[in-house]
Amino acid sequence: MLLAFILLGSIAAFLLSSVAGGGAGLLLMPVLVLLLPAASAPAALSIGTATSSASRLIVLRKRIRWDVVRWFVPAAVPAVFAGAWLLTFFPPIYIQVLIGLFLMGNLPAVFRKTIARPTPLPVESRPRQLLLVGAAAGVLSGFTGAVGLLFNRFYYRLEMDKEEIVATRAANEVLLHLIKLVLYASFGLLTERALFAGAVVAVGAIVASVITPFTLRRLNEVFFRRIGLAAMAIAGVTMTTTSSAQVIAQNRLGAAVSVAPREVELTTRARGRQLSVEIDTIEGPVIEVPARLTEIPAEARAEIARKVGQGSVVSVEKALSLAGRQWEIEFRRDGRVYEFNLPRADVD
Known part of the structure; x- marks a missing residue:
């Protein structure tokens, strides 16, 4: 029964994640910890997120903007290891509080009647901006596990339609997720139960990726961006609340x-x-x-x-x-x- 719930939850979470730009982990982690030890749950989730990115990449391969990927990925990949290395010095919980507060800054935009079209990034500055954002995404991915939602606004400014955003984001992030899987395996967190739960999540991710193109066709560009902003705000409230509670407990505040x-x-x-x-x-x-x-x-x-x-x-x-x-x-x-x-x- 729990596995069926995880499967259905994975389909819904990754379908929403593909449109919103992230957030599957916020929905699935509370369910996965019912089945797995807390340390192994992120590893099982990473199997699903890697599968989700890979399957979206295949389904929407014709819509990938390679001019974005070729600048983003070379900066992001080595930065993942830098983020994992930072974990040996201090816990990510304080950065997660800051990320949560940053994401909460999108709350006013969610309640506006109209959403202004983002100002496009100047073409000549895009390579430099993509290198910086790629490096930031890599460090944060390795250090906190948070990637997708943080950079929604950046993707909106690259003059891409919704299918291009979903496809390009998948191409940018698939290697990051695979590297995290290798790191989790080296830490001994990919246990037999984690692999099994991860496989169930992966099946749900594949089903969601197949449904995604049909969903995107039924959304206009404005509503697509509104969903992304709402997901950022909700994730910000959730992350700030949970991370702040952990900071209070750890420091006995x-x-x-x-x-x-x-x-x-x-x-x-x-x-x-x-x-x-x-x-x-x-x-x-x-x-x-x-x-x-x-x-x-x-x-x-x-x-x-x-x-x-x-x-x-x-x-x-x-x-x-x-x-x-x-x-x-x-x-x-x-x-x-x-x-x-x-x-x-x-x-x-």
Whole structure:
């Protein structure tokens, strides 16, 4: 039953992807992770995306703009390896947040009543632009896996009709997907289950590619571009939401606001560190940061020891305000938590 759902979902996802310029992964990944480990799901998806590009290339081979491909691909292929190499230095999650925000910039265009025809790129600058975009697509493909939707607007400016865009995009991306498959295989992610699931996705991709020409004939150019812009905006919202959630979880980010009669305090947390900003109606703004007892002068530590007695210090905060520096001490004694501030005279 799940395999049948994956097959039907693949047909729908790749049919939409061929028109919208991408987005199949956003639809299929949640389904694939039900069948595969999270690390193997992208590998299975890549089998489908590679098959989709290859089959679209065959079905629409007469509409490929080779004057675009011959500049795009030579820059994109080596850049894929550069993107994969970047993975060894830092995770792609932060770049994915930026990509999501960039794609969300298409939201206003989606709701406009009319979509202006894109300004064509000057013919003399196209080779240079294609080299740059090809390199960017390669790096992002190897680093984040995101390629198609990012460059929709660029394709619209190359004065191609919808069939030429779909065919040329497939020719530009098929090698990138094949290289990613080789990389996934070298990482040991193409397991038997991943290959089987990938084969099911690939069958759906082929069926979608066969249907694509008939679908394109029934779409006018304006509606074709509107679908592409809508897909970019939806992908941007999805990517920003999911990537931001991962950033928050990985860095243990948090924030809290507390309101008291004479103060409002905002506390932020990141990777176990805490920073508080307090607005006091008497003292004005106060910044509080965690500190160690050893940072406090020896005379003041003696005063702390006297007040804490048989208890134990829970936390120490350094408070910086317009009036100067102050230490806030929190300690536990006899099962209760107490707090006191050292007078500024004790810490100067």
